[in-house]
Amino acid sequence: MPALPALSAPWRDRAGRVSGLKLATFLFALAPGLWLAGAYAMDALGAKPITALLHGTGEWAVRFLLLSLAVSPLRRIANYPKLILVRRMLGLTVLAYGLIHFALYVVDQNFVLTKVVSEIATRIYLTIGFVALVGLIVLGVTSTDGMIRRLGKAWPRLHKAVYTIAVLGLVHYFLQAKIDVTNPVFWTGLFLLLMGWRAMQRFRLPTNPLTLVVLALAAGLATALVEAAWYGLASGVPARVVLAANLDFSYTVRPAWWVVGLGLVLPVLNFARTLMDGRNKGKRPAPAAAERRQEPARRAVAAQ
Numbered sequence: 001m002p003a004l005p006a007l008s009a010p011w012r013d014r015a016g017r018v019s020g021l022k023l024a025t026f027l028f029a030l031a032p033g034l035w036l037a038g039a040y041a042m043d044a045l046g047a048k049p050i051t052a053l054l055h056g057t058g059e060w061a062v063r064f065l066l067l068s069l070a071v072s073p074l075r076r077i078a079n080y081p082k083l084i085l086v087r088r089m090l091g092l093t094v095l096a097y098g099l100i101h102f103a104l105y106v107v108d109q110n111f112v113l114t115k116v117v118s119e120i121a122t123r124i125y126l127t128i129g130f131v132a133l134v135g136l137i138v139l140g141v142t143s144t145d146g147m148i149r150r151l152g153k154a155w156p157r158l159h160k161a162v163y164t165i166a167v168l169g170l171v172h173y174f175l176q177a178k179i180d181v182t183n184p185v186f187w188t189g190l191f192l193l194l195m196g197w198r199a200m201q202r203f204r205l206p207t208n209p210l211t212l213v214v215l216a217l218a219a220g221l222a223t224a225l226v227e228a229a230w231y232g233l234a235s236g237v238p239a240r241v242v243l244a245a246n247l248d249f250s251y252t253v254r255p256a257w258w259v260v261g262l263g264l265v266l267p268v269l270n271f272a273r274t275l276m277d278g279r280n281k282g283k284r285p286a287p288a289a290a291e292r293r294q295e296p297a298r299r300a301v302a303a304q
Helices: 020-041 049-069 071-077 081-108 113-122 124-141 145-151 154-159 161-177 182-202 209-235 239-245 255-263 265-283 289-303
Strands: none
Touching: 020 049, 020 081, 049 071, 049 081, 049 161, 049 182, 071 081, 071 182, 071 265, 081 113, 081 124, 113 124, 124 154, 124 161, 145 154, 154 161, 161 182, 182 209, 182 255, 209 239, 209 255, 209 265, 255 265
């Protein structure tokens, strides 16, 4: 059997060299699965280990999905374009955890496929989750270089479905959590933060530390409103009571504040990038006379 080409290794770049960033991402993608497998092997998952595995893989699928959506904001705000190299890997990691999550559900149903189909068809949260999984499978199948070439301009439009899939995944997370929705609220808040950044880009709003601080505060407020709305609709708790809980730090820190805290990382990164760009610009040597004469031509080519 011939050896696989070096490019097939997920930790190598397109030139076949080992990429530290891709290797770190690959190991990070494996870590939760290995931890869950080890905990299961050591009987450390409680009385219902399959249920614990089911919940764990589902939660990690949501986390990696949001991490994949964070690639574009982070690479632009932090001026780190190499992050784009790991977006596909993160997307396929989401699919892997989603498929394992579904397989564990089949195991939990004792491999009775008729019951699996019936449950998916009759329980709305399972229907939503299954639709999200089908969407992930479609995106995964079409993520290869060959499919990108075949689909052409249709490929970006198809892969914008990831936003809808993220919404479906979060709704599934909420409905499955039922009573305590602290974690779903937090991850929904991060999703709102990421979508807020994309809205800023779409409407060409300036991206600077001040606007990013406003974005973080707005995402935190939206997170608190989502939490209040959920508890109000699901259990009848008055919205004002839930909102007031965000100002009481004696028991716990509500998800909205964690979203604000992570959101404030963005203006810090943006400010640091601005400082570094300014220093690097000041260190650049003045162009030679010949290079100065060629500069107008270079600008004309870059503008095309």
